[in-house]
Amino acid sequence: MTTVAYQGEPASNSSTVARTLYPAGSELPFTSFEQALDAVTLGAADVAVIPVDNSAAGRVADVHHLLPESGLFIVAEYFLPIRFDLMAVSGASLDRLECVRSHVHALGQCRKVLREGGWRTLVSDDTAGAAREVAELGDPRHAALAPPAAAELFGLRVLRSAVEDDPDNTTRFVVLSRAAVPAPHTGEPTMTSLFFCVRNIPSALYKALGGFASSAVNLTKIESYQVGAGLNASRFYAEIEGHPEEPRVELALQELRFFSTEVRVLGVYPAHGHRRTERSG
Structure with missing residues (x-):
């Protein structure tokens, strides 16, 4: 039985996603995102379900702060229509x-x-x-x-009923695991999440991201953040459409690594069907 940690209480949106993805699983609710992630890190839970973005409110959890230092990996994503x-x-x-x-x-x-x-x-x-x-x-x-x-x-x-402002209100969740379980390269739509830190040189970010443009790899998210109060080069959390074993993605990642001091792949997972529906609409 899979034990699923999440922030919130039974009947919350996170609980709904946990039951949808793991109908035979056991739920382990917590009061904070950090506690849910720690439960997976320490082995009290097998996976954590965390909301990361909402179509109306923007970022939900600071996954770019929480994930790189947690030692966990993204193994799935899920888009949930939100109703209040x-x-x-x-x-x-x-x-x-x-x-x-x-x-x-x-x-x-x-x-x-x-x-x-x-x-x-x-x-x-x-x-x-x-x-x-x-x-x-x-x-x-x-x-x-x-x-x-x-x-x-x-x-x-x-x-x-249904008092949300936007009838298309949707929250994206990610599933986090201790083990890196990258999706196989089958040609199906795939997402790759990664963390990188560019060299502290002029135009480093522009050059690091140039490979994605020249290789026609869609960069769906990029967020920067500083660690500590120093003047160190910014760190970045990014998500791209594609699998690292695709030649075009492999080329883009090679260029990214050349202009970065560190690159870590945080997850390779199937793209949720909502992405295809959204694009076709």
């Missing part, structure tokens, strides 16, 4: 509400309904946790913005 319901205890009604609780990102993704209601907001650690808090409080003046499954789990009444 406004839920409260039995007997509550929209005209009696005074306060809405949820995770900070959920509150940011449901601004329209919050503005219409004029309710004050409280930030919770997790969307499903907000639903649990409302159920425990038992006050009809309080409601939660949470995934639909949370209403059933905590016995809450849905006052309004």
Whole structure:
């Protein structure tokens, strides 16, 4: 049985992804992303499911900070359509509400309904946790913005369903493992995540990335960050479309290594079908 660590509570979006990818697995919830990753590093869990990007709110977890030093590898990705319901205890009604609780990102993704209601907001650690808090409080003046499954789990009444601002709201999750299990090169769409640090010379980043352009390799993400307070060269987290064994990707990585002091492949994994749907749309 696969033990899956995630940040959040049962009925959260992370829990939904964990159950979808590992229906026979055992869930291990934590209050922070770092704790979920540590559980995998220390062997308490086999994999961790972490949300990294949301189509409306942008970056969710600082994977570019967490992943390179964790010793873990990305083995899969999953795109989850995000739905939020406004839920409260039995007997509550929209005209009696005074306060809405949820995770900070959920509150940011449901601004329209919050503005219409004029309710004050409280930030919770997790969307499903907000639903649990409302159920425990038992006050009809309080409601939660949470995934639909949370209403059933905590016995809450849905006052309004699908209140997210963007009907195409989607969060991308990655699955992290202790073992590097690169996807085989079969010709199927593949993603490669990597970490690199360029040489501290003029135009180093421009030259390091030049191979991707000349080899027609699509760079889907690049994020820079500094380590410590020094003036060391920036480090980068990047994601590309393609497999390292493809000749064009191999050439691009050779050029990247020439202008970098360090390059580490953090994962080679199948591209989720959402990418093909998004591109065709």
